[in-house]
Amino acid sequence: MNSHAAVGVGRSSLALLEVSNLSPAFVAADRCAKAAGVRILGVESTDGAAQCIKLAGSAGAVAQAAESGVVLARRMGATAFWSWLAAPHPAVAGLATQPPNYNPLLEVYDARVPREHPMETTHALGLLETQGLVAALHATDDMLKAAQVTLVGKEKIGAAYVTIMIRGDVAAVQAAIAAGRAAVERLGGKLIMADVIARPHPELAALLPK
Numbered sequence: 001m002n003s004h005a006a007v008g009v010g011r012s013s014l015a016l017l018e019v020s021n022l023s024p025a026f027v028a029a030d031r032c033a034k035a036a037g038v039r040i041l042g043v044e045s046t047d048g049a050a051q052c053i054k055l056a057g058s059a060g061a062v063a064q065a066a067e068s069g070v071v072l073a074r075r076m077g078a079t080a081f082w083s084w085l086a087a088p089h090p091a092v093a094g095l096a097t098q099p100p101n102y103n104p105l106l107e108v109y110d111a112r113v114p115r116e117h118p119m120e121t122t123h124a125l126g127l128l129e130t131q132g133l134v135a136a137l138h139a140t141d142d143m144l145k146a147a148q149v150t151l152v153g154k155e156k157i158g159a160a161y162v163t164i165m166i167r168g169d170v171a172a173v174q175a176a177i178a179a180g181r182a183a184v185e186r187l188g189g190k191l192i193m194a195d196v197i198a199r200p201h202p203e204l205a206a207l208l209p210k
Contacts, residue, residue: 013057014041014084015055015057016052016054017053017080018050019070019079022161023193024072024077026043029203034201037061038061038065041113042097042113043207045111047158051157059086066084121199124167124173124196125166125204126143128180128191129164130189133160138187139164140180144176146176146178149166150166151166170196170198
C-alpha cells in the first residue's frame with residue numbers, strides 16, 4: 001500500500017502544514033480537506049506538541065488548501081506555517097506516506113493516517129485540549145455527564161498536552177465542550193483549545209481513533 005501511495009504523491013504536489021498543537025491541527029485539517037482537489041495523507045507528530053499535516057494534490061489545490069488551514073489555525077491562536085513541494089522526490093513521497101511508528105515513551109503512534117470505517121460524519125466532533133492530565137480527565141467526566149455524547153478517544157502529544165475527543169449531535173457536543181471548558185477553568189488548568197466541528201470531513205474522520 002505504501003509504494004502505491006508514494007507513487008500517487010510523486011505525481012502530485014505535497015503541502016506540509018505545521019501547527020503548534022493537535023486540536024487546532026485537526027480543525028485546520030478539516031478545513032483543508034473541505035477544499036477541492038486535495039487528500040489528507042496524515043497528521044504526524046514532531047515528537048512534541050507541534051503536528052505536521054500532509055496534503056497531496058495539484059499545486060494550486062494544495063497551496064490554496066494549506067493557506068486556508070494556516071489562516072484558520074492562526075485565528076485560533078496556534079502557531080502555524082506551510083510549505084510545498086511541487087514534485088517531491090520518490091524517497092520524500094515515501095517518507096510522507098510511511099506507516100506510523102509506535103512511541104513507547106508516550107504509548108502512542110507518532111502519526112495518524114486514514115483508516116477504514118471512520119467515525120460517522122453526521123456526528124459533530126468536539127475537541128478539548130489541555131496541558132495536564134488531571135484537568136483533562138475532570139473535563140472528560142463533566143462532558144460525558146453534561147450531554148448525550150460519546151468519547152472518541154484521548155490523545156497525548158508530548159509536553160503534557162492531552163486532547164479529548166467526543167462526538168454526538170451538534171447541540172450535545174457544544175454543551176459538553178462548554179462543560180469541559182468550565183471544568184478546566186474551575187481547576188485552574190491550562191486550556192489550549194475547546195472547539196466543535198459541526199460536520200467533520202470524511203478524511204478527517206478517517207484519522208480519528210476508533
